[in-house]
Amino acid sequence: MNTPTDDILKNLTEDQLTAVTHLDGPMLVVAGAGSGKTRVVTRRIAFLISQRIWPSQILAMTFTNRAAREMQERIGRLVGDVPRHVGTFHSCCARFLRQYVEALDDGRTKDFVIFDADDQKALLKQCLNDQPATGGLLPGAISDLISRAKSACLTPHDILAKEAWDNAETVLEVCQAYENRLRAQNAVDFDDLLLLVARLLRERPAIREIIHNHFRYLLVDEYQDTNHLQYELLKLLVNPANNNIHATGDPDQCIYSWRGADYSNIMNFEHDFPNAVIVRLEKNFRSSEHILNVASRLISNNLNRIDKTLIPAIAADDPQKVRLVTVGSDRDEGLWIARRIKTLHLNGNPYRTMAVFYRTNRQSRALEEALVRAAIPYQIIGGLRFYARREIKDLLAFLRLKVNPADRISLERVAAFRGGVGPKTLAAIEQCAREQHLEAFTLLCQPDFAHRWQKKNAKVLDFANWCRQLHDLPCTPVGQAVAAVHDFADFTHHAYDREGTPEARQENLQEMITNAIHYEREHDQAGLNEFLQEVALVADVDTHDLDRDTVIMMTLHCAKGLEFPYVFIAGVEEDYLPHANTVADPDQVEEERRLFFVGITRGREEVALLNARSRPSWDGDWGRQPSRFLRELPMDDIIHTTFNVNNPTVPKPTFRRW
DNA sequence: GGCGACCAATTTTTT
């Protein structure tokens, strides 16, 4: 008889089976690229459920929304029940925080809002403006400092002690002001989501106990990419009585050390969780032999690594060598890829079997053009994030203000959107609000605002009246709330001047309303703040529509965890891969090599690497050098060709010597 | 004090 458990355990290797059926105690699965890691994680969750563990007792954390979604789908297919707590570190923490934030006693309430990178910078700019003599300090540099500090469980002070900064005193004051204002606005930044949960678990034993009793099994994906904060958080989350933590990862795929990922976490797992069972998955079920040879040789050039092999487990009839294509220019690069895609498609391969990877988002433009010209359908994953678009951020600002009147960043945005009230007037209103111990927006919404506002200029009274109407719009159901705000602010007729396509903006706004309606259908009781939380944490809403047959384009970082029969990696050149900003530091070059390794190991049947001899810079063409990594590859597994159609543009000399 | 016009700088990777 075919019980669900048979399905869950079928087609697994012995090592995979060990990993799937492990029950209690810590386990680390060191899973090489293509060794069936996702399969192991999803099957194990299904297995736990089949062993009568309640789905709600399982907490599984990933790094990306896509990984979380995929995991949920695959579990759903194996067992009917999907654990509720499958999500990114950030979304899981947001959920805990929503529930327990008030125990922190720092003034934040469960209606807190999440500030994204843009909001963070806007807030820092305010802090900088309030400080005299902040000459030359950039919000970006400070937000970077704050984030680095938080993700390393340090203070900005600790970091400044080790680095030479100009006017360190001022920087620290700005950091302090930033934290104060976040708290005053009932807001948290991305790192706070994890940091505050860690603090709760550390400082509130009662909550720690609730969590420990609730979650019996903890799973972590991509353990090599955990930063120190995530590591601390995990140690606090796991119940010391059983140490049921199940981590999977591959040190060779650590590509996020720039944001604090520390693969010594995975190296130290045995030490941190004594008696851990370690399983190594080294058989590769994904790529052809040539691809694996190329990838293995490449990664063996990293000095800082434990030697590890990828054993090919599939034998293709006619394995394709890895193609190395040297093209004359970026236009040829796009053209070659487009032609190859066409050929593959004519041979019966759907577009969705092909993916184009690149190092930086800006490279996508030229490639996109080539695909458009060749009438090849494509989707770009990542890149300009939907919720970071101007019109979307505007609409969100209205919604956020309704949920949280203390959100001053949003109030500013809303005022700027409407016009008539600028920064100076707003500051005056804020001053007045402070005297009356109200938030500025709350003051504006008071029915007796006219009494409370001494200088009765008509513009401000108008604005207050308008704010009150905004405030009175319904917050539920979510779909209607979003639509109501959209109509109230008259987005349809808003003049977004001198910018490309007004139609695109209207479409985006419509999509936002549609998303809200969908969200409302799927989450019965959800309020506006839950919707806003979801929105803040979903990076790519123009997500990968699997139903559409298109070529997929994305950065190498985005590609981790995916696989495609046909893979193209563009711009395998010095300054892109390794990126120019990394070449001074050998450790960073090793990370670039891992990134390249991740890209190559995504391919099942054929991988093509392209390098252009010239590529336009902002002014004229610049010659380009092939990546140093290309010299490290085994030529027996590679076919090198050149391709020159568009006139190779000769690099202009930077100056003329006569 | 607000707003539009013009000019500069900008991009490594993401939750």
Added chain:
DNA sequence: ATTGGTCGCC
């Protein structure tokens, strides 16, 4: 190409 900042006008 897009955004952010500064200048001068209303």
